[in-house]
Every structure is written in structure tokens, then in C-alpha cells.
Amino acid sequence: MKKIDNLHKNLKRGNVYRRADLARFSSAVDRHLAEMVGEGTLQKLSQGLYYFPRQSAFGPVPPDEATLVRSFLKDDEFLITSPNAYNSLGVGTTQLYNKRVVYNHKRHGEFDLGGTRFSFVAKPRFPKKATLEFLLVDLVNNIASLAEDPEAVLQQVQRKAGSMDPVKLRQAVKSYGGVKARKVFAPVLSL
Template sequence: MDRSEKNVEEKLEPGKVYRREDLVCDLVFTDHRIRQLVAQGSLEKITQGLYHYRGPSPRNYSPLTSKSLLEGFLGMGDFLLLPWQEYLSLGLNLTPKFDMHLVYNRKRHGIFRLGEVTFDVRRRSRYPTQITPEFLLVDLLNNMDFFTEDTSRIQRDIRALIHKFDGHALLKMAQDYGKVSTYKYISSWLTEMQTMLSVRSFKSDELSAAFFGNFHKSAEQPTHD
């Protein structure tokens, strides 16, 4: 390897994923040099035209992460990765039909096998910058067909949990990212919950007034010798 090739390799960042066209065009690599680095183990071929630079030597190899993999594949860092296991944090028992991770982005669409992981990449014009419990609940309602459980059961289980969420944040997430049906479900459930809370509060106040009203009346009655 001559000095120019060494200088080019020094520009590579351990752990980062590169596309072939980036290596050949931007870094002035040759396909021959790429094959050499793959044979040495410094460069790992993920799929056709996509490579993970592990590092210059085995002592300081950097592992491949889903974030770096998707950044290299999509050619940008603007995406939202949503492993299906995230839905389980809501406290529901769910079984996916396929072992895939959802990826929302503004560029590509399709199902891709990258290394050992399958990604369901979906093009969306809008998605949040981070995952919150309220977004997860909205997204679950959007994607109930992703799971083997009956949709009516999933809806019933979510309805039973809705009181644990921030109602304003949940409704905002449904407005911004939910399907029309998702927004209708959440809006009606929140209205139903508020109605039930109002009725309970009214009954509590009514009973309290009746009790304390009778108590005061008894206390005001004159005593007889």
C-alpha cells in the first residue's frame, strides 16, 4: 500500500457505514482497494454496495450499530428508528408477524435486509425527533396489522391504559401523526374518560354535601333536658 492509499484510509471513521459510490468518488478509492480491505477485515461488506469500516486493526475495531447502518444506507441522519420491541414498553403483550424494525424517513420506502436485521422503511413527511410513550401509543394504533393479535383486542387493551397518559400530549400526537381512525379512537376515549371523571367527581361532591349537610343539621338541633 502506497502513502496515498494510506492517506485515503485515514479519512475513514471506524464504525461508520459507507456506500461504494462514496468510497470511490469522494475518497478516491478503487474497487481493488475496497476488496483488499474487505479481505483484511478492516472493511466489512454488509450488502451490495454498502460497507462498514471496522477500523485499521482488530485491536480497535468498532461494532456496527443500527444508527450507523441506516445513516449509510439512507445517506442521511434524518430518520426515526422504531424497533418493534419499543411497543412492549406500553405494557401490552404483542407478537409481531415479522421480526422487523420500523424506520420512518423522507427518502426511501420498502423492506430491506441489511446485515442480520430487516428494516421496514417507510417514507413519511412528518415524524417526531424522538420516541415518547404518547407517540408509541398513536403509532401502535396506526400499525395494529403489524401484530398477530386481533385489532379489537389491541384497541380494548389500549383503551384500558389511556388514563395513564398525558391527555393533551396524546391528542396532539394523534393530530400530528395519527391516521384519521387513530385520531377518532383517541379523541373519543379521552372524551369518555373525562365524562367518567366528571360524573365521579359530581357524585363525590353530592355525597359529601349530603353527609356534611345532615351532620350540620344534627349539630344545630337544640338539646332537651
């Protein structure tokens, strides 16, 4: 049995691995990883990050975003979203963005992971799942970075806020809203 076989038998298809996670299965981990990447068994996603792809009839399946981010951060505390999610609110946003935003507690900056660019934003608080209330508050927090007319969108945001559950929206503003969001929602929610 070759030494690389020990490493190979500990891999599961569809998983993303950090180099440090695989070092315990090999005495020459860097050489073995380079060999496995060279033969196509593993895909190198980023510095020290590898993917053992699942196969479909159409070829290798890319890694699941949550699995990829979880391995990169070594943490489960994150929320993956996109400015495209604002379009579902019905407040006049219609642009499509090629941007994935990861709210987390550890990293800040732009990172390319497996050919996908992620914008990591370190925040003290964010929900486990993006709710409509969170998205509305997040839209106001990020209004300056959107391509739409900010004033027109903010008018629609206030109209939308008036039709939402005030208790949930008030909580979202208090938990996730910046100064701008608090000002925008104050007349509607009596903050």
C-alpha cells in the same frame, strides 16, 4: 506509499461509508474496496455501503444502527423503532418481533444492511424520539400487523389513553394518527 494507503488512512473505526464518499481518496476505488473487503479490513454491508469495524476482545463490533441507517439514507431525519416497543405500554401486547422499522422521508421497502433486515417506511411526519404518546398512536396505526387480538388491545389502548396527558396525546394523534387512530382516540380525547 501504496495508493491504497491513502484510502486506509482516511478511514475511522466504527464508521460506515458509502462508496461515493471513499472515491475521492482513491483513483481505483472499486479495486481498493474489493481488496480491503477481501483482507477483512472493511465489511461490505450492502451495495455501495462499507463498514470499518471497531475491534473488541471478542472480535469485530457490528455497526451502530443509527450510524448504519444515517449512511444508507444520507440523512439524519429518521426514527428507528420496533413493534417490541409497544410491549412497554402495558396494553396487552407481549409478542416479540424480529423487525426494525425506520420511519424516514426518503425510502420505502425492506433492506438488508449488514445482515440486519430493516423495514423502511416513508412518512411525512414522525418524532425525533419515540414517546409513549407516539408509540400508542403508532400501535393503533399498525394494529392489523400485530399478532395479538386487535379488539382486546384496542380496549386496553383506550383505557391507557384515559390515564395519559391529554394534551400530549391529542397532539400525537393529530400529528401521527391515521383514520383508525383518530376514530379510536376520539371518544377519549373529544377529537
